[in-house]
Amino acid sequence: MSDLNSAAATLRSVNGKLARRLRESAPPGDLTWPQVSVLGYLVRDGAMTVTELAGLEGVRSQSMGATVASLQAQGLVKGEADPLDGRKTRYLPTESCLTLIAANRAKRDDWLLQSMATTLNSAEQQILLAAIPLLQRIADQ
Structure with missing residues (x-):
């Protein structure tokens, strides 16, 4: 059990560091992080009222x-x-917003792809690909 405890702590730490690196690879421009968070909810979950958004953000x-x-x-x-x-009134993202978010995601994807391609050898890339479904199962529970 000790190995699993250590792995959990390490995975949490690595996940946080990777999330920060991804955010740094495509900064939000003129948007604040709270604005980015609200746009994320609207794009992922659909139209919401101000009250619903406030509840999600606390x-x-x-x-x-x-x-x-x-x-x-x-x-x-x-x-x-x-x-x-x-x-x-329910708020939803505009086409301009969706274009902005798609461009931001593409920058982050490009950074991650480049990092994986240059940092990992072929065997390590295959290990990472095999681990993705396992990480997805943990994230989805």
């Missing part, structure tokens, strides 16, 4: 309202009436 609705308003002013999100309750 901030007050007023604070989230300011974040969403700034994204709307930049043309990255748009509001539409909630189909179940027209008094509520």
